[in-house]
Amino acid sequence: MTGSYSLLVADLIGVAVFAASGASAAVAKRLDLFGVAFVGFLAALGGGILRDLVIGAVPPLAFSDWRYAITAVVASLAVFWLHPQLNRLRRTVLLLDAAGLGLFTVTGTLKALDAGVPPVGACLVGMLTGIGGGLARDLVTAEIPAVLQRDIYAVAALGGAVAVTVLSWLDVADPITLAAAAAGVTGVRLLALYRRWSAPVAVP
Known part of the structure; x- marks a missing residue:
């Protein structure tokens, strides 16, 4: 298992990435400065807040550790x-969102396991951590949440959470293997977008 410092660094990177994703979406919707910072904050910390409430870590880190909020706001303001220098804004949002999904799924699963949550529950907490910020971002910016559409989103997060749980069970969850798990989630999400893979939908 990684040390607390490595977990903190990975968590803050995830916060910055998801904040940038949320801020990019807000910029695309032409929100003002406060709106961009607010959406970035929600996208970055929504999943973590949900995770902490589920595992009983109150108050959530988003409110008890200033580094999380500051990281989210700074990334959003950046x-x-x-944004005028960012080319193809929509592709930027999708890339950042995929990276945030991978990072948050890994850190969320690890925190659930560290809190003593059983493996199945830890997988669900990891998935919720990964998709929570994107869900909040899409709802606030009046988009149908990606997790509710046919895109491979929650499935990729769940697969990553299972991988982290197995790595932890095998006692080989080190920074390299965990980074590989996060990259795997990100890669599956991006490949699904590129290949237009989707989950089955009901036939009307």
Whole structure:
């Protein structure tokens, strides 16, 4: 299992990535400075808040550790000011969202396991951590949440959470294997977008 410092660094990277994703979506919707920062904050910390409430870690880190909120706001403001230099904004949002999905799924699963949540529950908590921020972002920006559409989103997160749980059970969950798990989630999500893979839907 990774140390607390490595977990913190991975968590803050995930916060910055998801904040940038949320801020990019808000910029695309032409929200003002506060709106961009708010959506970025929700996208970055919504999943973590949900995770902490589920595992009983209150108050959630988003409110008890200033580094999380500051990281989210700074990343959001950076996107607000630098967005003219970002080419193909929609592709940027999708790329950042996929990276955030991978990072948050891994850290969420690890925190659930560290809190003593059984393996199946830890997998669900990891998935919810990964999809929570994107869900909040899409709802606030009036988009149908990606997790509710046919895109391979929650399935990719669940697969990553299972991988982390297995790595932990085998006692081989080190920074390299966990980074590989996060990259795997990100890769599956991006490949699903590129190949237009989707989950089955009911036939009307």
